[in-house]
Amino acid sequence: MKYALLILLGLLQTQLFANPEITVDITDESGFTAMHPYARVIKDDSSRIMIDELIEGRHDNRWQPLDESASFGFYEGTVWVRFTVHNPSPLPLKSFLQIGCAILSDITLYEVADHRVLREKVGGLKYPGRPNYDVNNRIPTYVLALDPGQTKTIYLRAASSYPFELPTHIMDRATFAKRASGDRLAFGLFMGVVLVMALYNLVIFGVLNDRVYLYYSLTILCTHFGAIMGSFGILHAYMASLVPHYSNELIVIAEGASCFFGVYFFLAFLRAENEMPRMYRMFRIWAAASFIAMVLPFFYFNLYVTMFANFVVQSILAAIFVVSFWMSYKGHQRSFRFFFAWSFFLISASVYMLKTQGFIPTNFWTSYSPIFGGVLEVVLLSLALVDRLNESRREKTRVQETLISTQKAISKELEQKVAEKSYQLQENIDSIQQILDHVPVGILSVLPGLKTDERCSTYARDFFGIERGQTLDIELDFAARLTLSPDRRARMLEAIRASLGESIFTFEINLGQLPHEVCYHSPHGRTHEIELNWTAILGSDDQVARIMLTIVDNTELAQAQKNAEQESLSRNTLGEMMLQKSQRIHTFLASCG
Template sequence: MNSGVTAVKCFLWLANWLARVALVLLWPLAGAALAMPVALPGHGAQDATAHLELLEDPSAKLTLAQAQQAFVDGKFTSTADSKDALALGFTRSAFWLRLELSNTAPEAVHQLLDVVNARISYVTLYAPGPDGSYVETATGSDMPFATRALENRNFVFPLQVPARGTLTLYLRVQSTIGLIVPARLWAQADFGHYERHDYMVQAMYFGVALAMALFNLMLFVALRDRAYGLYVCFVVFSVLALGQKTGMASEFLWPQHLTWANPNYYMATSWGLLCFMAFMRSMLGTAQHLPRVDLGLRAGMWLHGLMPVLYWTMVQSVARFTIWMYVVSCLLLLGVVAWCMVMRMRAAYFFGGAFAVLMAGSLVTLLRALGILPTNVLTVDGLQAGSTLEMLLLAFALADRFNQMRREKLKAQSDLVLAKQKLVETLQASERELAQRVDDRTRELQAVNEKLEALSMVDGLTGIANRRQFDQELRKAWARLERLGQPLALVMLDVDMFKRYNDHYGHQAGDECLRKVARAMASVGRTTDVLARYGGEEFVMVAPASDGPSALLLAQRACQAVLALGATHAQSPFGVVTVSCGAASVVPGVGVTPQDLLRQADAALYQAKAQGRNQAVLAGS
């Protein structure tokens, strides 16, 4: 019996030893099917895409634990053949990506994982925390910008790889549009330099686009030429589309709006193409020269004008169709331009060059979205580069249009001397009229500004000074009396039990009551005093060169004037409308501020209310 047990133990030990040997011998072959860890530390940007392991989740319901089990079961596939980015196409599936980082340095390494696609709807990173459990960081273009781990137009996650250790990450991605996942690893210092350069490039593009839009907008306003207006609209929608594509719009325009990113991109692109088609029809005159083709352009304009309705309701369902629709539209427009160039239309040469560079950039971007072209600097920023060149070339086209019109005008003037003289006289008259109109308009604007300035200083309900004018007058009086060494008094008044008055008689009666109180208080002040509505049922009077007794006397006169109105107040123990007043007076100087004077008057007002209302109290008495 013992010998049999011993034989079994020997057999098991031998089998275990052979299994270990086989594992060592076959490990290189198994490694060929799995992604290699990213070796750290590195310099600059390290491509992490080729080191990813991929698992498709058609149900989009897998948890982290299930994804980890799937890796143990060998269901992940290597992406070693992918360069720069994973092009996963248009799908409703979620994808789990596994990335392993290996640090050979004797100290911990700080890295940044950069997912360079601002239009991925949902991006969730699972990274080990200090206690070894995985910490979830969920963000994406369909989530508020505040969910980003770092403030960046793309999705950037900070990582810490332990000394001489490894870090295993899981990344879950899902999108309502074509899914492209470019992943890079950065050292923190290198990423800071790259980020500054990246935002500088973005700022240059949007700055050029804004300058061109504003310049042509001014030309449109001055010339009333429809082509300039269409060009401006095209530039605006192009900027919006590229701003959404690059993530700049989500960061700076609407960081809190969920699900705006991808519908906005397609909407701006469609309307940009609509404006471009209209601009082409205006510049090339297709309605006269190519009437049949012009019908196709008009149909395309209607289609691009109506498609945004679908983007806001079913963007995922129509995204692939939209991409191909853009491709067909680009090819159609390119064909029209080529035909007009064959017809030797002067505008077509400039227009064709501008259109060609724009469409080349657009096609590069679209083919990258379809997974046909790889992800690199040209394909990522191709649309921006093409758009920038297009704007500049169209500016030359518009300048040539100016020069052409000028040459025709000069030729006509040289042939018709009398017409030229008449034109000069007409232009001179127009200039005089324009100058006169500018002067008239300037005077009107000055008058309106003065009126608005006056209105901004008056309380709309009572007709007396408002809080803004009070603040200005208080500052001026304070500065003047500080130089003169004279006292400045302030009386603060409050209508007693005004809320009860409003509740009992209604707000219209309350408004009329405030107007009566304002008129009564205005009757007791000097011409140099300033009466203002401080807020609600509170009023304030500034009395320059008035000491404490004078301020108290002014407050008592205000109480008597309001009491003399005899305005019935059924909810007041006095039976009529009354006010409580707090008076204060100080000599402006070092250590005393206007706020101190306000606080003293306010405290005296509260004392008057505490003593029974319908009375005046001097601060410090």
């Protein structure tokens, strides 16, 4: 019994006096003071505790020490933090109270002295426009004023739609100015690097029209300007006023957009659509999920939407890491470069998420890991894209060399075939010329300009009195010597001009204007009765390229026909005369009898 009472007394003593709340003295030379050793915390699952209840001490038994990480992860309720500060100097004091978490949807500061609220400051991401803090900074920053010898108890009421933490610090004016200046310089350099890389790749996209550079620019803009800068408060401090009604949702929207464009950048970088169609279809499903995570906050937003977006982001990061590692292991060179660059960002993003959700401690390296990993990832991926561009140029050069060699081979083969065809064609031309030399018909080809081809039959050359290789002017050497009226001759020449270079249908229409039987007065003074036959010769474009004119000299045949008709007429006349004499003799004999 005695030992049981001693144990019970020890437990009570531990409960009552462990981690007693300490008042912190603040001076102008306090520098940087972390408040977690002096602060207490209450997790209010129902979000119903009011400040008056805490001042009256109704929940004193629920205050717990605030651990160093001050991380609460995904928490649907409200968190209260309390600590007490004192100004021991004889002068008024102004210090800066800073909460190292930029993604608080609702944060309220209460300054309490003598059991009454001296000041209440309401702010957070869920309020339109910029968060309502004392100082326009990327994280909640308040001016803490203390009169000489004054003591204040500070209460912080916080809630968030994101996994959050509440690392609280108090700084004097010089320390705050130094840290804020370094903070702005570091983030300015980071954003400058990201912006330069994004614009550089957009320029390359405009020159090469390769979508991988567009996807990369959009990915790093959404990831680093949106998600990372939003998580560090830069987006809300300086750009939330552009979209005041969605300031609380901006990080989730940016995360969804960065994953959406990141998936397509990954697929385009590896040329997965053509080389890995199954993986391409699988990652398009993840792209659809990230698109839902991007669009959903515009219509409905709470903690579970953030958890869904967080799950999509982590699964996509893990999938890209595993696939790129596996393909690198298989010897895919482009995958190795992507895996090497992506690893830095994946590790840094995972470290930051684990820190935010309370699984690893909060320190300088874990707090700023996305900045370090983001810079390395942007630089390495840009170098990988440059290497990819050089590889594309080398591949293009190889293709061009292959095409040139193939073209030379084809040209050589074509030259041989052309030589063979030319030889065969020359043989055909010689055969045609032999036929033309022996055919007893005049054959000419009428070309545009009313000139004849050099090739014509021997009979035609003899008929017109021209030498081999000499051409004939249809209008002067042929049409002018035909026994046609001037009007009929003009219509014939116009019909020939209108038919050359036109369709066969046009030739058939004009064929009625071309003579078929006519007399020709040769330069030797002879008149020939000739028969003309007009035939259209079509070119490769199915237009009339030339008109073949066939000339048959019917002069001797017509003369023979005339002689035969005269002989037949003489015979008929002689027969009639003999018939008349026979009739007269017969009549005379009949009268004598």
